[in-house]
Amino acid sequence: QVQLVESGGGSVQAGGSLRLSCAASGETSINSCMGWFRQAPGKEREAVATIYTAYGGTFYADSVKGRFTISRDNAKNVVYLEMNSLKPEDTAIYYCAADRPPCVAYGDGWSFRTDYAFWGQGTQVTVSS
Numbered sequence: 316q317v318q319l320v321e322s323g324g325g326s327v328q329a330g331g332s333l334r335l336s337c338a339a340s341g342e343t344s345i346n347s348c349m350g351w352f353r354q355a356p357g358k359e360r361e362a363v364a365t366i367y368t369a370y371g372g373t374f375y376a377d378s379v380k381g382r383f384t385i386s387r388d389n390a391k392n393v394v395y396l397e398m399n400s401l402k403p404e405d406t407a408i409y410y411c412a413a414d415r416p417p418c419v420a421y422g423d424g425w426s427f428r429t430d431y432a433f434w435g436q437g438t439q440v441t442v443s444s
Contacts, residue, residue, distance in 0.1 A: 317341045317433040319411045324438030327401055331442070335396040337411030337435060348418035349394040350431060351385060353407035353440075360410070362427035365418045366394060374419050374427065379405075401442045411435040 323335040339346050350365035364375045364385040373385050384397040394411065412431035419425045 317343060317346050317413050319413060319433055319435035321409065321411045321435045321438040324409060324440045326441040326443065329402055329442055329444050331401050332397070332399045333401065333440060335398070335409055335411075335438060335440075337394045337396075339392040339394070339413060343392050345415055346392075346413035346433070347416050348431070349387065349411065349413045350418065350427075351394075351396045352410045352412060352429070353405075354410070354437075355404075355407040358407075360429065362429060363409070364396065365427065367416065367418050368394070372418070374425065376427070398440070401440075403442050403444045405440060406442050407440060408437040409440050410437045 318340045320338045327333055347368055349368055351363040352360050353363050354360040363379055366373045366385045366387055368387050382400045387394045413433045414431040420428050
């Protein structure tokens with residue numbers, strides 16, 4: 316089992332920045348893949364970014380590419396999501412997730428997996444215009 320705890324959410328104005336953190340504990344040998352997902356009111360949960368914690372390979376949704384950065388500190392078992400140039404449409408509950416590889420689904424390119432085994436409780440991000 317892996318336990319995940321997110322922090323760092325809050326309210327900012329458009330154009331602002333936030334950094335989310337996800338601390339992992341438990342059987343952390345499992346969380347070779349960690350990802351950030353988000354769910355806005357009335358919408359389905361969507362992937363934002365994922366990372367292979369062993370070598371740092373990253374994947375981003377087109378909607379956040381160039382604005383968000385996922386990174387990890389393996390010594391602390393923490394994954395971060397640095398969010399810059401925030402937009403009102405980034406408003407959502409952000410969830411951290413972890414699982415064994417592969418971090419994304421391969422076949423005719425790649426696509427995000429949404430069936431990660433372990434999930435945090437989520438942290439609210441609100442961006443006002």
